[in-house]
Amino acid sequence: METFIEIKPGRKPFQRIYLGIMLWFVGKAIQAAARVDNEVKKEFKGMPANYTFSLGAFPNGPYMIVGKDDKEKVRYLGSNISKHHVDLEITLKSMKNLFVLFTFRESTPIANSRDRMIVNGDLPQACAAVRILDIVQVYLLPKPLAKLAIKRYPRWSLKRHTVDRLMVLIRTITGI
Amino acid sequence: MHIPDYYEFCCRVNIVTDHHALEKIPELLLSMGAKNPMVLTDKGVQAAGLIDIVIGAIDNKLSIKTIEDQVPPDSDLKIVNRLACVYHEKGCDAIIAVGGGSVLDTAKGINILVSEQAQDLMQFTGAGVLKQKLKPLIAVPTTAGTGSEVTSVAVIADHEKNLKMLFTSPFLLPDTAIIDPRMTLTLPPHITAATAMDAMAHAVEAYVMLSKNPLSDAHAIEAIKLICHHLVRVIKQPSDKKGRLALATAATMAGIAFSNSTVGMVHALGHSMGSVCHLPHGNCMAILLPYGLEYNLHKVEDEIAELLLPLAGEEIYACTPQKNRALKAIACIRELNQILNKATGGTHPICFKNIKDKQGNFLVTKKMLPEIARTAMGDGTIFYNPEDLDYEDCLMTIQAAWEGIPLDRSKIKQG
Amino acid sequence: MNTGNFTFLCRTKTGFGMNALEHLPFDLSCMGSQKPLVLLDNNAQLKGCAKPLIRAFKESGMTLGLCPPIDGGTDPNIDLKTLKNFYGIYIDKGFDSIIALGTGKVADMAKALNIAVTLGPDTLKATGEKTQITQPLTPFIYIPTGMGTGMETDKIARLNGKTFNSPFLAPDLAIIDPEILIQDTSDTIINAGLTCLATCCEAHVLSDNPPARAYCATGIGLIIKNFLPLVQSILTPEVTPDKKTTKRYQTNLAQASVITGIILANCKGLLSIQLGRHLAKDSTATPGQAMTILLPAVLDLITANKSDLGNLILPLSGLDEFSSVPISQRPALAIQKIRSLLNKLYQICLGTIPRTLSDTGVDRESIDALVQSLSSDPPPPGTDIKTINLKQAKTILTHALDGQPLNQAYLN
């Protein structure tokens, strides 16, 4: 007869690294888009002063945090959730769920409608945050991928698709 | 049958539907080990004499410690805190909530405080914060519309800080929902129509939104069938007890459907209509429902087409070609609104521009529409809508609903 | 389209489909649990079902206890020594929830363990029907590895002849994840699928209970779309569809099985179920087969309102057929649909399953003895089962003999 065994939770190092990079990229891109894109600017303007929001996985991340500083400037605030007060948390119920999301096998609205996501915070801001994430995805991803990630691919001006996109990408990578 | 790749379904509420369901309250509470309930309600329910019926049904089998009728139309943190103190002071061990959405929200708020022995509700906001069963809570809905007797959410407003606290947890589900036709028997026709159309909107939206699943679908279909079969008869014959029971059951079924699927843009627009112009929720739902369906038609045509069967019956369904069924279903809802309008002597509205208050002033003016559209963009239900909505889309939809003309579908952006 | 007086309660939250297991750590934490103990049977162990479960707990920070597998064999009795052993492990190591990984006996064991760890082991010694369970027990999660008996999600716990009955005994959470499902044998699937069909059809027709009807309609829909294709794919491997499709059939049928338990907990005294179980005791037919053989006669005999019977066409055949068939023809067609399904199954199984009572070896002369044996077999105490009307039983058995219609006049 076999005996009772206790199994300590394992880790998923590959997914953690991959998601760390993706979240860093998205965080930096939000910061960049907030400088370049008028719609993103407007969404952030509607949020209260010093407002911060995070995207991550239950229970131990990884996370990314974005927020406005005292001077209303939007900043990527890193990945350590314990260091910041977060007003709005968007959390996937497991790291695998976040991984599926960031490998574009499930879009944000679909993950949300399949009960894979929990949102803690004020609803108007949550709506704004999701719209910001949508716009950033359109900037970062090639059209076929972006179409999988969002509900309706927007009809943007040529400038927004070319010049603005280039600016967002440059600012994301250089961090300016 | 649409089966999504993943879905969850949960309704832990014991649903007790009976022409004498109220009489079962003592036995139900005693089986949960409680016998000193607080009865919670609002002034309107109290004035309608419904509490007397409830007390009469309980008939000294429980020792009711207090009857509180101070619940405002919009749940309020201060009231919740005060009533939680009363609960402790009077030695209550359960709550019987008799009323609509606000009474239920307040009851859920009180139940959190008294079960967790806490002072501050703020620490329990958000999803999944509550970890264990709360004290017994029995819900007695009096409107046959909101479905809040079967939802796991509570919204409580902190009017001082001007914010709305949202609580989500399966532990917020009442233990029992008592569906008794005596609670809705005296509702006047126009309110019966409005609340039933709210339930209709719950069921229809649950059926077409992104989170639909086979179980929520089946609940939604049962609800729509019941409403279509009984609503007009009850409006014409308000004392029809069987019909009242059926409508109340339908509202609960629709509540189960949407709390396990979700509502979408009809509610997003309706909520903001309500908060900007203070219109009754059910009226907004009745007017907006066809527009919400029209807006999403290109994404969910098959689903809307399937709704034609419960809405119009098998004969019409069978004799309508597949490609026309969705539009026909939308037309059926408009037609139902027309019938209700006639049956209520014109009090059931069919477009926003005609709604007047008692003094004869228009409640919704064209100038308010932009603000309504802006508010709607901050409503969480918008995410479950099959098609995306931006500010212009919201504005276009409510403009059409204001005029009472069908949506110009060629203007809908399809990505 | 009336609703009568009814009550409905399903305490089980269900999660169906892809990556369902991934939600388990979150759901456990929502129930205040941090350290679950897993019970499984040797079949689940052999097929490696624990692996996807362990994988789902990676990065969750939760430690998992894995009990030695129990014997899932045909003996319905639970080994009390094993139960005692599990109780010791649970208490000693500080577990705070129970996961049943597997079907049938594992779920029974988990329910018994749940009573023991929450209310104390002495509770199990008392007679079942006297034990009132009025409070929630320890969080209990049911993860089927196949179709099961349909009783796992019921509110009844069986312990070696004793039954405990409380809504709190139903699992708090049932998770159906295609990753953890193993290929059942065709016998298991046929028995489980037919049990589900009979349960859902009879409850749909007989109950004035809209929530129950909603569950039934879903269950029937799942069976109609997935049952025959899955059986066929097992028995005729040369036409087996791709792996993904087979998995989809399995997942959907496991959903149907979960729904069966929920219906059984809410709809009392389903005649085809009771008679079928009794009949299967000394017969070549399995309970599920017996139930479906009896189902047409049961429906025909006891539906007072024939339009309720006709409404069965909607879940059985879909919107278009339902709406195009005249009301008067629907009841007969509904019954024919059920018979056709059984006949089709007979063909797929190359005649190895019975279509009628006489196919199981019962003849006209033995019916009286069968009815007599019913009266000497009272329903077990603690269950909600009603005593069967013997005259009714005789009519049903007689007409199920050759599967002929009870009467030709459906128009009343």
Ligand SMILES: [Fe+2]
């Ligand atoms: Fe509503």
